[in-house]
């Protein structure tokens with residue numbers, strides 16, 4: 001009897017998953033890459049302090065704790081988690097849109113396309129990076145950027161927007177046929193460059209690829225470094241304008257640089273990226289408010305990055321997240337300026353040469369008055385000197401900016417445990433039609449299962 005009961009209990013949730021899901025005309029999926037609960041809550045606190053209000057993503061009605069492990073690892077990478085979220089099947093780390101045996105899977109975006117909907121894929125990193133790729137590509141290796149970009153064109157999706165296309169002209173590829181942008185034009189994709197190109201796109205233009213930077217192969221800049229260009233919120237708005245039609249729409253928007261800045265343990269840059277992502281989600285939530293009977297908005301993360309912790313041994317029960325506002329540029333901006341400095345000064349570059357850059361970027365002070373929280377201790381300076389020496393050896397590395405950011409973050413009451421991903425579950429939030437399906441605890445593969453039912 002007990003065995004039967006256990007069996008029944010294990011079947012019931014899976015039966016519930018697709019069974020009571022209604023078709024929805026407008027489905028929006030937002031993925032914060034590397035965004036788990038610590039990233040969301042640190043940015044909530046920061047936003048409360050600097051803007052006087054929290055984040056829209058944290059005020060959504062339904063929430064589900066979401067497990068992220070991949071088929072072959074407790075700690076997933078973005079390829080396996082992207083595939084789980086997009087296709088509903090666990091795969092090995094590194095694999096895109098294929099299962100553990102290499103067999104092709106079908107993504108929510110492909111289901112939406114095949115049911116006659118229009119599909120948009122948006123990211124602030126490159127369009128053929130792992131997370132967006134999981135929605136249209138089928139490749140055993142996320143590193144095959146050129147081949148993944150060929151899949152992007154074959155998808156026939158209606159809109160791609162945000163960063164560029166990595167290795168778009170990789171003539172070393174065995175399947176090389178020319179620049180992806182030339183091939184895109186041959187496949188009647190309209191190419192739109194920068195803010196002006198994006199603004200000029202209008203409904204009726206047909207399929208489009210809108211690239212933010214004008215360079216073709218690079219992501220959008222970090223918001224802390226440059227907020228002037230189009231951001232993912234702008235692409236989301238444009239996608240709705242272009243794709244709206246009677247059959248319905250599926251739009252995926254990724255905040256991909258949340259992950260990148262967490263890999264560098266840079267919390268101030270993270271605050272700006274999460275707020276930028278939140279702005280994009282607000283576009284979906286605003287739309288849902290005006291189309292309450294026809295819209296589902298889902299927000300999730302693909303995994304946690306960095307082992308970010310909301311508390312630090314040196315700050316006890318206090319937190320000083322507002323100190324992150326002393327940082328003015330990203331770790332990446334620092335790295336660029338540092339490499340330039342090393343190039344100018346050669347091997348003679350000294351630690352003193354780099355002090356103004358450290359102070360100007362991170363707000364840390366070498367000669368601070370007693371009691372100034374931004375003052376560097378002797379051990380901090382030792383740590384920075386050691387990182388400086390390593391960084392001089394490899395000027396394109398990031399030893400010094402990561403060390404600076406970690407010191408500032410500890411002063412803010414935050415800790416990091418890793419430069420990679422962690423196995424911490426993420427939170428999936430939802431609002432609108434079928435939002436109740438995202439309650440309690442789910443697996444990342446459940447997201448695809450539920451959404452596929454909603455777009456059929």
Ligand SMILES: [Zn+2]
Nearest residue numbers: 033034078302
């Ligand atoms: Zn990721």
